[in-house]
Amino acid sequence: MQASTHPPSLGLLLSPRLRVTRRALGAHPRRMVAGLAGLVATLLGTLALFENVLGYFHALGEIGPLLTLRLLELLIVTLAGVTLLSSTIAALSIFYLSDETALLLASPVPLRRIHHARFVETLVASSWMVLVFSVPALLAWGRVHDAHGAFLPLALLALVALLVLLTATGILLASAIVLVLPARGARDGLLIASALLIGAGLLALRLARPERLEGAGDAGGFAAFLLGLGAGPSPWLPTTWTSDLMRALLGADAPAVPLRLGLLVTSAALAVEASASLLGRVLPLAWSRAQSGRGKGGPPGRANHLLDALLRPLPRPLALFFAKDLRLFLRDPAQWSQLLLLAALGAIYVFNFSALPIAETTAVAVLLRDLAQLANLPLAAFVAAALAVRFVFTMPALEARTFWLVRSSPIMLEHVWRAKFTAGYLPLLAVALAMAVGTNVLLDAPASTHIIYGVTLALLLAAIVSLGLAMGATHAPRDGRSVAQVAAGPAAMGYMTASLGLVAAVVALELWPLTRLLAASRAREPLGTGAMLAIAVCFAAAAALCCGVTVAARRGGIRALARLG
Amino acid sequence: MIEIESLGKSFGRNVGVDGLDLTIPRGSVFGFIGRNGAGKTTTIRLMMGLLVPDQGRIRLGGYDIARQREQALAITGYLPDQPYLYDKLTPDELLAFVAGLHGLRRRHAVQRAAVLLTEMALAAQRGDLIETFSHGMKQRLALACALVHEPSILVLDEPMVGLDPQGARDLRTLLRRLAAGGSTIFLSTHSLAVAEEICDRFGILDQGRLIAEGDLDSLRARVAGRGAGASLETAFLEIVAAREGEW
Numbered sequence: 065m066q067a068s069t070h071p072p073s074l075g076l077l078l079s080p081r082l083r084v085t086r087r088a089l090g091a092h093p094r095r096m097v098a099g100l101a102g103l104v105a106t107l108l109g110t111l112a113l114f115e116n117v118l119g120y121f122h123a124l125g126e127i128g129p130l131l132t133l134r135l136l137e138l139l140i141v142t143l144a145g146v147t148l149l150s151s152t153i154a155a156l157s158i159f160y161l162s163d164e165t166a167l168l169l170a171s172p173v174p175l176r177r178i179h180h181a182r183f184v185e186t187l188v189a190s191s192w193m194v195l196v197f198s199v200p201a202l203l204a205w206g207r208v209h210d211a212h213g214a215f216l217p218l219a220l221l222a223l224v225a226l227l228v229l230l231t232a233t234g235i236l237l238a239s240a241i242v243l244v245l246p247a248r249g250a251r252d253g254l255l256i257a258s259a260l261l262i263g264a265g266l267l268a269l270r271l272a273r274p275e276r277l278e279g280a281g282d283a284g285g286f287a288a289f290l291l292g293l294g295a296g297p298s299p300w301l302p303t304t305w306t307s308d309l310m311r312a313l314l315g316a317d318a319p320a321v322p323l324r325l326g327l328l329v330t331s332a333a334l335a336v337e338a339s340a341s342l343l344g345r346v347l348p349l350a351w352s353r354a355q356s357g358r359g360k361g362g363p364p365g366r367a368n369h370l371l372d373a374l375l376r377p378l379p380r381p382l383a384l385f386f387a388k389d390l391r392l393f394l395r396d397p398a399q400w401s402q403l404l405l406l407a408a409l410g411a412i413y414v415f416n417f418s419a420l421p422i423a424e425t426t427a428v429a430v431l432l433r434d435l436a437q438l439a440n441l442p443l444a445a446f447v448a449a450a451l452a453v454r455f456v457f458t459m460p461a462l463e464a465r466t467f468w469l470v471r472s473s474p475i476m477l478e479h480v481w482r483a484k485f486t487a488g489y490l491p492l493l494a495v496a497l498a499m500a501v502g503t504n505v506l507l508d509a510p511a512s513t514h515i516i517y518g519v520t521l522a523l524l525l526a527a528i529v530s531l532g533l534a535m536g537a538t539h540a541p542r543d544g545r546s547v548a549q550v551a552a553g554p555a556a557m558g559y560m561t562a563s564l565g566l567v568a569a570v571v572a573l574e575l576w577p578l579t580r581l582l583a584a585s586r587a588r589e590p591l592g593t594g595a596m597l598a599i600a601v602c603f604a605a606a607a608a609l610c611c612g613v614t615v616a617a618r619r620g621g622i623r624a625l626a627r628l629g
Numbered sequence: 630m631i632e633i634e635s636l637g638k639s640f641g642r643n644v645g646v647d648g649l650d651l652t653i654p655r656g657s658v659f660g661f662i663g664r665n666g667a668g669k670t671t672t673i674r675l676m677m678g679l680l681v682p683d684q685g686r687i688r689l690g691g692y693d694i695a696r697q698r699e700q701a702l703a704i705t706g707y708l709p710d711q712p713y714l715y716d717k718l719t720p721d722e723l724l725a726f727v728a729g730l731h732g733l734r735r736r737h738a739v740q741r742a743a744v745l746l747t748e749m750a751l752a753a754q755r756g757d758l759i760e761t762f763s764h765g766m767k768q769r770l771a772l773a774c775a776l777v778h779e780p781s782i783l784v785l786d787e788p789m790v791g792l793d794p795q796g797a798r799d800l801r802t803l804l805r806r807l808a809a810g811g812s813t814i815f816l817s818t819h820s821l822a823v824a825e826e827i828c829d830r831f832g833i834l835d836q837g838r839l840i841a842e843g844d845l846d847s848l849r850a851r852v853a854g855r856g857a858g859a860s861l862e863t864a865f866l867e868i869v870a871a872r873e874g875e876w
Contacts, residue, residue, distance in 0.1 A: 368722075372735075380729060380732075381729075381730075384726055384729040384730065387726075388715070388718065388722070388726050391717065391718060391722060392715060392717045392718065395717040395758070396717050465713035466713050466714060466715050468679070468707070468709045468712070468713070469714075469726075469727055469730070469774060470730060471677070471678070471679055472677050472679075472702060472705070472706075472707035472709075472775075473702060473727065473730035473731050474698070474699035474700070474701075474702040474703040474730075474731065474732070475699075475730045476699070
C-alpha cells in the first residue's frame with residue numbers, strides 16, 4: 065500500500081492532547097462546573113480588587129494617571145518575566161523530555177510541523193493563566209481610564225502577541241541550553257534558578273520596607289517608591305512596545321496604535337519563524353543530545369561514607385530509610401528547590417518581627433509586641449502545616465510505586481512508619497521552633513512563653529505529621545504524578561484543612577491561658593490557684609487533643625501503608 | 630516448598646482467584662500460565678502478602694504468610710510485573726537498601742551487590758542513577774533486588790519482559806542453577822517457549838481457577854489426538870479452548 069504523501073495536519077498532531085483534556089473535563093462534569101464557577105468568582109474578585117486599587121491611585125490628582133500607567137508597565141514586565149521562565153521550562157519538558165516528541169520524531173512528520181504542534185502546547189502550558197488573569201486586570205485599567213471600547217480586544221491582542229514572542233524566545237533558549245547541557249541538568253538548573261529568582265525578588269521587595277510609605281502619608285512618597293522599582297524601560301524590549309501600545313490605547317492616542325501593534329505582531333511572527341527555522345534544522349540533534357545525559361549518583365566515596373557513619377548510631381531501619389530518603393531528596397531539585405523560596409519567606413517572617421517597634425515603651429508598642437507574640441504560635445504552626453503538605457503528605461506518594469520493595473521484605477510497617485515520621489517531624493519541628501522561639505526572643509518574651517510554645521509545637525507537629533502520613537498513604541496516587549501535583553490535589557487540600565482545624569483547636573484552647581500568663585507577666589502579679597488550675601486544664605486538653613490525633617493517625621497510617629504495596 | 634490451600638479472592642463481583650490448591654516442592658521451577666486477567670498476578674500478590682485473601686492459606690517454606698509474614702518474606706525473593714525502582718538512587722545504593730530491609734550486614738550487602746551486579750551485567754553502571762537505565766536494565770536490577778538476600782523461594786511475575794536475548798538466556802541459566810541448588814521458583818509468564826524450557830511443572834489458571842496442573846507430559850496427555858509432540862503453547866491453547874467450550 066502506498067503511504068500518503070500529505071503530512072498530518074496540525075489539528076491531528078494536537079488531537080490526542082485535546083481528546084485527553086476533553087475526556088478529563090467530561091469525566092467529572094460537576095467538578096468542572098464547580099471549577100468554572102470558582103474561576104469566574106476569582107476573576108470577578110480580581111476585577112474588583114484592581115478597580116479599587118487603580119481607582120484609588122487614579123484619584124490622586126495629576127500624578128494619579130501616571131502612577132496607574134507605571135503600575136501597568138510593572139505588571140507587563142512581571143508577567144513577561146514569569147512567562148519567559150515558564151515557557152523555557154515548559155519547552156524543555158514538551159520538546160525534549162516528552163515521550164510524545166519521540167513518537168513524532170519517529171514518524172514521517174516534517175520537523176516544522178512537529179515544531180508548530182509542540183509550540184502550541186508550550187504556548188498554552190506557559191501562558192494560559194497569564195492571559196486569563198490579565199482579562200480582569202486590563203478591563204479594570206480600561207474602566208479606570210475610561211478607555212475606548214476597543215481597548216480590551218486590542219490590549220489582549222497585544223498581550224497574545226507578546227506571549228507568542230516570549231514563548232518562541234523560551235523555545236530558542238531551551239534548545240540552546242539542551243545543545244550545551246543534557247535536558248535533565250538543564251531542567252534542574254532552571255528549577256533552581258527560578259526558585260532563587262522568586263526568592264530573591266520577594267526578599268528585595270520586602271527589604272525595600274514598603275511600610276515606610278504609611279508614614280510618608282502622601283502620594284509623592286508612593287510615587288518615588290513605585291518609580292524606584294526597576295530600571296527605566298528600554299526601547300528595544302517587547303515589554304516596552306506593549307506598554308507603549310497600551311498607554312496609547314488608554315490615552316486615546318489612536319494614530320500611534322497601528323504602528324506599535326504592527327511592530328509587536330510582526331516581531332512575534334518573526335520569532336515564531338526563527339524558532340521554526342532553527343528547530344527545523346536542529347531538533348533531531350537537540351533531541352539526541354537531550355537523551356544522552358547520563359546522571360551520576362553521589363560520589364561513592366566520601367559523601368556516602370560520611371552519611372553512613374553519621375547514621376550508624378540510629379536503629380537500622382531508621383538509618384536505612386533516612387539515608388535513602390535524603391539521597392532521593394537531595395538528587396531531585398524538583399523536591400528541594402522550593403526550600404530556597406521557603407528560606408526567603410522564613411527570612412521575611414523574621415524580618416517582619418524585627419521591623420516592629422521593639423525598643424519603644426509606649427502602650428501601643430507594648431500591645432503590638434504582645435499581639436505579635438500571641439500570633440507567633442498560630443503563624444509558626446500554619447507555616448509548618450503548609451510545609452507538611454509539601455514534604456510530609458507527599459512522602460507516601462513518592463514511595464507508592466516502589467513500595468513493593470518494602471512490602472516484600474520482612475520489615476515491620478511500624479518501623480517504616482517510624483522512619484517516615486522521624487524524617488518528617490524533626491526538620492519541621494526545627495523550622496517551627498526557629499520561627500516561633502527565635503522571634504519570641506526578638507520580642508523579649510518571658511521564658512515561660514518559650515517553654516509553652518516549644519512543648520505546644522512539639523505535640524502539635526507530631527499530630528500534623530502523623531495525620532499527613534496517614535492521609536498521604538490513604539490517598540497516594542500510583543500513576544507517577546509529580547510531587548507538586550500530589551501536593552496540589554484535593555486530598556492535599558483536605559489534609560491542609562484538617563491540619564489548620566487542628567491548629568485552630570489547639571490555639572483556641574491555649575489562647576486564654578497565654579493571654580492570662582502574658583498579662584500577669586506584664587503586671588508582675590502572681591496568678592491565683594484557681595487561675596493556675598484552669599490554665600493547666602486548658603494546656604492538658606490541648607496536649608490530649610494532639611496526642612489523640614497522633615495515635616489515631618498512626619494507626620490509620622500503618623493500615624494505609626499496608627494497602628500501599 | 631510453596632503450599633497454597635483453597636485460596637480465594639474476589640474484587641466486588643469479579644472473582645480474582647477461586648479455590649486454588651497448589652503444592653510446589655523444593656528445588657523445582659513452577660510455570661504459572663494463563664490468559665490476561667486469569668488471576669496470575671492476583672495469586673502472586675496474595676502469596677507475597679500484598680493482598681489479603683478472602684479464604685485459604687499460603688505457606689512459604691513452611692511459614693504462613695498471614696501469621697508469620699516476616700519469616701516467610703525473609704526466605705522469599707519477589708519480582709513484580711512492573712518493578713518500579715527509585716530513579717535517583719544508584720544500583721549500589723538500591724541493593725544496599727534492599728539488603729538492609731532483609732537484615733543483611735553492611736559488609737555482606739556490599740559483597741552481594743558486587744556479585745549480583747556482575748551477574749546481571751550491570752557492574753559498569755553501578756554508579757549511574759537508575760533513571761538513566763533502559764527497561765531491560767531496570768528489570769535485571771529488580772531481579773538482583775529479589776536475589777540479594779539469597780532466598781530459598783523466588784516468586785517472579787513476568788521476569789522475561791524487556792530482556793534482550795542474552796539477558797533472557799542468562800536468566801534461564803540462572804533460574805535452572807538456583808533450582809539445582811534447592812531454590813523453589815514460582816514463575817508467571819506469557820513466554821511459553823521459555824517456560825517449556827526451564828519449568829518442571831505447570832499450572833494453567835483461567836478465570837481464577839486452576840484448570841490444569843502437572844508436568845509437560847501430563848498436559849500433553851490432555852490434548853486430544855495431538856500426543857507426545859505437542860508444545861506447551863499448543864497444550865495451553867487447547868486446554869483453555871476446551872474449558873471455554875465447557876462454559
